Amino acid sequence: MPQPPLPHRPVEQPDVVASIRDDLADWRTWAARFVVLSFAILAGLAVVGFTWLCEQALAAFGRLTAQASWLPFVWTPAWLATLVWLTRRFAPGAAGSGIPQVMAALEPAVDDQHRGLFVSLRLSIAKALLTAGGLLGGLAMGREGPSVQIAAGVMHHARRYMPAGAPVSTHGLLVAGGAAGIAAAFNAPLAGIMFAIEELSRRFEQRNSGLIIAAIVLAGLMAVSVFGNSTYFGVIRVPELAAGFLLPALLVTLASGALGGVFSRLLYESLTGVTGRLAHWRQSNAVPFAAACGFVIALIGWVSGGSSFGSGYEYTRHLLDGHVDLPLLYVTLRFIATWLAVWSGVPGGVFAPSLAIGAGLGADIAVFTGFDGNSSALIALGMAGFLAAVTQAPLTAFIIVMEMVDGHAMVLTLMAAALGASLVSRWISSPLYGSLMQVQLGRLAVARAPGETIAAAGLGTPLR
Secondary structure (H helix, E strand, C coil): CCCCCCCCCCCCCCCHHHHHHHHHHCHHHHHHHHHHHHHHHHHHHHHHHHHHHHHHHHHHHHHHHHHCCCHHHHHHHHHHHHHHHHHHHHCHHHCCCCHHHHHHHCCCCCCCCCHHHCCCHHHHHHHHHHHHHHHHCCCCCECHHHHHHHHHHHHHHHHHHCCCCCCCCHHHHHHHHHHHHHHHHHCCHHHHHHHHHHHHHCCCCHHHHHHHHHHHHHHHHHHHHHHCCCCCCCCCCCCCCCHHHHHHHHHHHHHHHHHHHHHHHHHHHHHHCCCCHHHHHHHHCHHHHHHHHHHHHHHHHHHCCCCCCCCCHHHHHHHHCCCCCCCCCHHHHHHHHHHHHHHCCCCCECHHHHHHHHHHHHHHHHHHCCCCCCCHHHHHHHHHHHHHHHHCCHHHHHHHHHHHHCCHHHHHHHHHHHHHHHHHHHHHCCCHHHHHHHHHHHHHHHHCCCCCCHHHHCCCCCCC
16 A cells, blocks of 8 residues: 655745846955955965975985995984074974864963964974974974964964954864865875864854865965876775785784874873973973984984885885885884984874875785785775874875875775774773874963963973
8 A cells, every 4th residue: 555645845946047246245264265265275285395305305414424334423413402492492383293282272271362372373383394304303203283283373364364254163163274285285185174174173064064174175276386286106906805815904903003102101101201200301302302313213214224214205116116125124213213213302294104104015925924925005905094093084095195196095994994903992092193192182281371372382302
């Protein structure tokens, strides 16, 4: 027996002419859109310029080490001490990755008066110069996390040019800027959008979601216009998934999750430790401590034949091309070098080193298991898994790797590895950026203390 139709209330459809007329009549909305998209272009160009500056810094360090293998033992400690002094003296808000600062600026507890502690045009300039300076010292650090703070600072500056009553909030500008930094740094607009949802905002403002996405994509297009539309690591050759691939892939997922979780916890404990003699000495003697870190980093670089210096992109590309002849203990030495670089207090990120460590881990497991297929698939899984474990943002991690290696044929495999590794990491460590965001919010309490000023809120002290 046929059922009677369900009762429903008809939905009134919009009047097309009236909708267009109402939309065009609000000049504030169109002025706000113009400002947002204009600053999105500027944010993308800022990241492009920052990328060029970092590449020049790395090349200059390479020329330095080519002159004499002993020079880093002198240059790296002295330069790291100088960078830490400059950071503490002039731009304490630029210390670290930059992602926790943007997350802190998005907190409802932070008002407009104090948001400059975490993001501003001045901090963006300082972040670019100091991070490039770290690469000039040969540090195993990346530029992608700093790109988030740099682009967010540029987008935040757009509020000065918004018409009164514009329907774009400061929150929306910061989300768009932070995500634009990822999109432009990795030449991966999809990763930028996912990063905005997964790490920064958790949700878009419904009214302006289209505008925010357009800003992210437009910033990413600035990178495409300069660096081209090619993927960063080329195109990997994905073999057919056979039974022999399952065990190595599972080992890569578990190992990257466990090692990434340990790395995340080690970074947090090192940066926030307030007990023990070493932690106390670091807090009281940040500049000498940075010099000591620089000497050990130079020693590790000498032992590794230079493979632990820099962000690691060249070695990652080398591995994906099928050359798995890594230096002995490459993963271990780069792991320690990156930890020391972050611990020293120099501004810089961990995205690129995480990709390099994960790639090395995937290559090692391919050799260990005697995998006779194309090792590039395991290397890509290691990259996605370790990055997801460190950041605990698995969707962003797998999309970054997918877009960087043109691994669309591995979408499900990369997603499974990222999700699995992130799960293992959560058993070991709390989310790194969320934890460090709480540390950044501690600076807000200092700034609001009676008699304190925004300039004094940094206090020139290390994170604690």
